[in-house]
């Protein structure tokens with residue numbers, strides 16, 4: 001399946017009006033497809049699996065900003081720590097500690113988004129409001145994290161045909177996001193809200209997202225909905 005350049009151009013136009021960043025989600029897609037968008041100027045790409053990300057990054061231009069958008073296991077942080085641009089799905093203190101450790105080892109600050117559970121479905125990862133507050137409080141302790149920066153929130157809405165349900169979930173996430181944007185410390189500096197995918201990015205745009213993660217509209221459908 002070829003890359004849909006028309007879709008890319010028109011989505012980009014919609015996003016640029018609102019100053020929203022496009023993360024092109026390239027999981028399962030070959031490096032040729034990534035290069036096709038790269039040649040049109042795209043630099044932010046998102047991947048869900050560590051090994052796939054590392055293999056692709058080795059083959060592709062060094063100025064690509066790689067976003068890790070999957071569920072990151074602590075024991076795999078070390079493989080992406082040297083180069084990852086933004087980790088979207090952080091949902092535990094243990095994972096933050098490991099990112100801190102690997103950031104220190106690589107002498108860099110790794111930007112992270114905390115994933116908040118907003119969907120009605122049981123299977124989604126993420127923090128609830130109380131867990132979010134606890135994690136942020138920990139990160140606010142002076143000197144606790146010098147190689148991690150929590151730069152915002154990420155969420156996935158329900159996979160639903162009901163736009164009101166999805167809108168309500170995005171609204172809730174944006175409210176939380178706004179609540180924390182004023183709380184600035186060394187390790188906590190909110191400037192990014194990552195919400196919206198192929199099926200719901202227009203709703204996310206209306207609800208104030210700053211970053212959308214779009215795969216199938218750009219690269220075509222994937223073999224399985226879960227991958």
Ligand SMILES: *Cc1c(COP(=O)(O)O)cnc(C)c1O
Nearest residue numbers: 025069197198199213214215216
């Ligand atoms: C796969 C994936 C996307 C992109 O999904 P599309 O529906 O293909 O746009 C976005 N965010 C996350 C976390 C994903 O896993």
